[in-house]
Amino acid sequence: MEKLIRKLPKTELHLHLDGSLRVKTVLELAEDREIELPTADQKGLAEYLQVSEDCDSLAEYLEKFDLPLKVMQTEKALTRVTYELLEDAAWENVKYLEIRFAPLLLTEELRPAEVVEAVLAGVEKGENKYELQANIILCCMRHQDPSRSIETAQLAVDYSDQGVVGLDLAGDEANFPPEEHEEAFKLAAGAGLHRTVHAGETAGAKNVKKAIDYLNAERIGHGIRSKEDKETLETIKEAGVTLEICPTSNLHTNAVTDLEQHPIREYYEAGIPITVNTDNRTVSNLTLSQEYLMLYREFGFSLAEIQELILSGIKAAFISDKEQEKLITEFKSEFETIAGIDNKILE
Numbered sequence: 001m002e003k004l005i006r007k008l009p010k011t012e013l014h015l016h017l018d019g020s021l022r023v024k025t026v027l028e029l030a031e032d033r034e035i036e037l038p039t040a041d042q043k044g045l046a047e048y049l050q051v052s053e054d055c056d057s058l059a060e061y062l063e064k065f066d067l068p069l070k071v072m073q074t075e076k077a078l079t080r081v082t083y084e085l086l087e088d089a090a091w092e093n094v095k096y097l098e099i100r101f102a103p104l105l106l107t108e109e110l111r112p113a114e115v116v117e118a119v120l121a122g123v124e125k126g127e128n129k130y131e132l133q134a135n136i137i138l139c140c141m142r143h144q145d146p147s148r149s150i151e152t153a154q155l156a157v158d159y160s161d162q163g164v165v166g167l168d169l170a171g172d173e174a175n176f177p178p179e180e181h182e183e184a185f186k187l188a189a190g191a192g193l194h195r196t197v198h199a200g201e202t203a204g205a206k207n208v209k210k211a212i213d214y215l216n217a218e219r220i221g222h223g224i225r226s227k228e229d230k231e232t233l234e235t236i237k238e239a240g241v242t243l244e245i246c247p248t249s250n251l252h253t254n255a256v257t258d259l260e261q262h263p264i265r266e267y268y269e270a271g272i273p274i275t276v277n278t279d280n281r282t283v284s285n286l287t288l289s290q291e292y293l294m295l296y297r298e299f300g301f302s303l304a305e306i307q308e309l310i311l312s313g314i315k316a317a318f319i320s321d322k323e324q325e326k327l328i329t330e331f332k333s334e335f336e337t338i339a340g341i342d343n344k345i346l347e
C-alpha cells in the first residue's frame with residue numbers, strides 16, 4: 001500500500017515553503033552565511049527543526065520557523081529551497097502543488113519583489129526538470145499590522161500573471177482575529193486573486209465564518225473546529241468552501257489532542273469538500289504519502305476514497321476550470337493504470 005500511495009498522482013494545496021526545507025540544506029545554507037546553528041550535527045539539527053512531542057500550542061510550533069527563515073534571506077537560497085521542494089514533491093508523484101510563504105518575513109536583505117521572483121525562479125527550474133506544476137500563494141501574517149497585509153496583497157496582484165494565484169492569512173490564530181485584514185483580501189479579490197485563510201485551527205469556529213464572510217475565503221486552512229458551530233458548517237456548505245486538512249500538523253500544534261479526535265472522517269462523511277495536506281514537511285517530518293497512508297491505516301480511508309480526496313484537491317485548486325478538467329482526466333487515467341480501479345467509483 002505504501003508504494004502504491006507514493007505512485008498515485010497527487011495534489012498538495014497547503015504547504016509552507018519555510019516549514020519544508022531539507023535539513024541538509026539548512027545546514028549548508030547556514031554554513032555559507034555563517035549563521036550560528038544549535039548543532040552542526042545533521043541528526044541533531046533534524047530534531048531541532050522538528051516539532052517536539054511536548055509542543056502544546058501553535059505559538060510554540062511557530063518558533064520552528066525562526067531558523068529556516070534566517071537561512072532563506074538570499075535569492076540563491078530561496079531559489080534552491082523552492083526547487084528542492086518541487087523535487088521532493090515530484091519524488092512522490094505530486095503533480096500539482098501550491099506553495100505558500102510570507103514574503104515580508106524574508107526581507108532582511110531583499111526587496112519583497114525580489115523574494116517573490118527568487119521563489120518563482122525555483123518553481124520554473126523545478127517545472128522544467130520534473131513533470132509537475134506549482135503555483136504560489138502569498139501569506140499575510142496575523143501578528144503584523146494590517147497595512148503589511150495590504151502590501152502583501154499588492155505584491156500578489158503584481159505577480160498574478162507569473163504564478164502567484166492566491167492570498168493567505170497565517171500565524172498565531174488565538175491572539176489575532178482575521179477581520180482586521182479585510183482590506184487586503186478585498187484588494188486581492190478585486191484583482192481576481194484567490195483567497196484561503198488559516199482559521200478554526202487553534203481558535204473557534206467563528207473565525208472560519210469570519211474568514212468566509214469578511215475575507216471572502218474560498219478555502220480554509222485547517223478549519224477543523226468548524227463543527228463546533230452549526231451556522232459555520234452551513235456557511236461552509238453554502239459558500240462551497242473547501243477545507244485544507246492537515247491531520248498530523250493538527251496533532252503537532254495540539255489543535256487536536258490525539259488523532260482519534262480528528263474530525264476528518266466526520267467532515268468527509270458529511271460531504272464537506274476536504275483536501276489532504278502536510279502543512280510543513282520538515283516541522284512535522286512528513287511526506288504527503290505518509291499522510292495518506294496514515295488515513296488508510298488509522299481512519300479506514302479506502303483506496304477509492306483516497307483517490308476521491310486527491311481529485312477534491314484538483315477541484316479546489318486555484319487554477320482555471322479548463323486546467324482542472326485536464327488534470328482530472330490525467331489523474332483518472334493514471335489511477336486506472338496504477339491501481340486498476342474502475343473509474344466509475346470516482347465519478
Ligand SMILES: O=c1[nH]cnc2c1ncn2[C@H]1C[C@H](O)[C@@H](CO)O1
Pocket residue numbers: 016017018019058062065100101102105139170171172173198201249253279280
Ligand atoms: O499551521 C499553521 N498555522 C498558522 N500559521 C502557520 C502554520 N504553519 C506555518 N505557519 C506560518 C509560519 C510561517 O512562517 C508562515 C508563512 O509560511 O506561516
Ligand SMILES: [Zn+2]
Pocket residue numbers: 014016170198221279
Ligand atoms: Zn498552514
